Amino acid sequence: MKPNNKTTGIRLRIVLQPDIAIGPGKADLLEGIKKTGSIAAAGRQMHMSYKRAWTLVESMNGCFKSPLVQTNRGGHKRGGAQLTQTGERVLTIYRGMELASKKAIAKDMRSLRRLLADMSQ
Amino acid sequence: MKPNNKTTGIRLRIVLQPDIAIGPGKADLLEGIKKTGSIAAAGRQMHMSYKRAWTLVESMNGCFKSPLVQTNRGGHKRGGAQLTQTGERVLTIYRGMELASKKAIAKDMRSLRRLLADMSQ
Numbered sequence: 001m002k003p004n005n006k007t008t009g010i011r012l013r014i015v016l017q018p019d020i021a022i023g024p025g026k027a028d029l030l031e032g033i034k035k036t037g038s039i040a041a042a043g044r045q046m047h048m049s050y051k052r053a054w055t056l057v058e059s060m061n062g063c064f065k066s067p068l069v070q071t072n073r074g075g076h077k078r079g080g081a082q083l084t085q086t087g088e089r090v091l092t093i094y095r096g097m098e099l100a101s102k103k104a105i106a107k108d109m110r111s112l113r114r115l116l117a118d119m120s121q
Numbered sequence: 122m123k124p125n126n127k128t129t130g131i132r133l134r135i136v137l138q139p140d141i142a143i144g145p146g147k148a149d150l151l152e153g154i155k156k157t158g159s160i161a162a163a164g165r166q167m168h169m170s171y172k173r174a175w176t177l178v179e180s181m182n183g184c185f186k187s188p189l190v191q192t193n194r195g196g197h198k199r200g201g202a203q204l205t206q207t208g209e210r211v212l213t214i215y216r217g218m219e220l221a222s223k224k225a226i227a228k229d230m231r232s233l234r235r236l237l238a239d240m241s242q
Contacts, residue, residue: 005142011134012222016234021126065238086236093233097226101133104225105218112214113137115207117186 010105012098020063022094029056030083030091033069039081057081064090131226133219141184143215150177151204151212154190160202178202185211 013023025046032042043053061067068087072080083091134144146167153163164174182188189208193201204212 005136006139008136008138010222011136011142011144012226013132013134014226014230014233015126015129015132016230016237017129018127020237021132022233023132063238064236090233090236093229097229100225100229101131101222104221105133105135108214108218108221109135109137112135112143112211115185115211116137116141117184 010098010102010109012101014094014097017063022060022090026056026060027091027094027098029053030060030068030087033057033081034083034088034091037080037082039069039071060090131219131223133215133222135215135218138184143181143211147177147181148212148215148219150174151181151189151208154178154202155204155209155212158201158203160190160192181211 011024013021015021028046029042029048032045033039036042036045039053039057040050043050046053048056057069061069064086066086067084068090070082070084070087132145134142136142149167150163150169153166154160157163157166160174160178161171164171167174169177178190182190185207187207188205189211191203191205191208
């Protein structure tokens with residue numbers, strides 16, 4: 001969940017209501033679940049404990065009108081998970097926000113970078 | 122330094138180079154120093170330890186071409202601090218980024234909010 005500072009660019013956290021927020025961590029987790037079909041696997045990719053991944057999913061599921069992640073509790077796909085339509089929509093909107101924001105600040109980003117000390121030596 | 126999730130809106134962190142970032146916490150600290158003329162007072166306003174506030178200032182001062190915060194180590198103004206021209210510039214650019222970003226995502230923000238469960242009951 002700790003969005004790292006290793007790659008340059010923006011980290012955007014959206015506080016929708018007091019204590020209800022979505023940021024890079026939750027977005028990456030949703031994307032991981034979409035790709036791996038598993039909350040555990042998505043969490044592992046992010047070096048997140050299973051408990052932490054579950055807690056984040058439950059918190060997201062609880063604050064939207066319908067859940068973002070659906071889990072299969074039985075049968076062959078036991079333990080599997082997918083994004084619901086709402087989950088896909090939230091992820092798409094968030095990624096769009098990141099992109100829009102990145103474009104909107106590109107010029108300022110260059111201005112800030114010019115003020116940085118040269119660390120390349 | 123922990124930007125809270127109590128007020129709705131965006132939290133923007135800009136990673137300028139690996140491990141060199143500015144976000145709401147550092148921006149608020151710069152603004153606090155500008156207003157109070159003191160690193161300690163600015164830190165206190167943010168419920169930050171003096172050590173933490175100093176560490177953040179030193180880290181910011183170290184990564185730009187010239188320091189963002191200037192301290193007075195002697196005389197009547199002992200302990201006082203001000204933003205340098207570069208400090209003012211960095212703060213202004215960052216606040217501009219916040220505003221540009223906020224505008225760019227306003228529509229998406231409304232879309233996301235419509236998906237939220239009604240917590241008002």
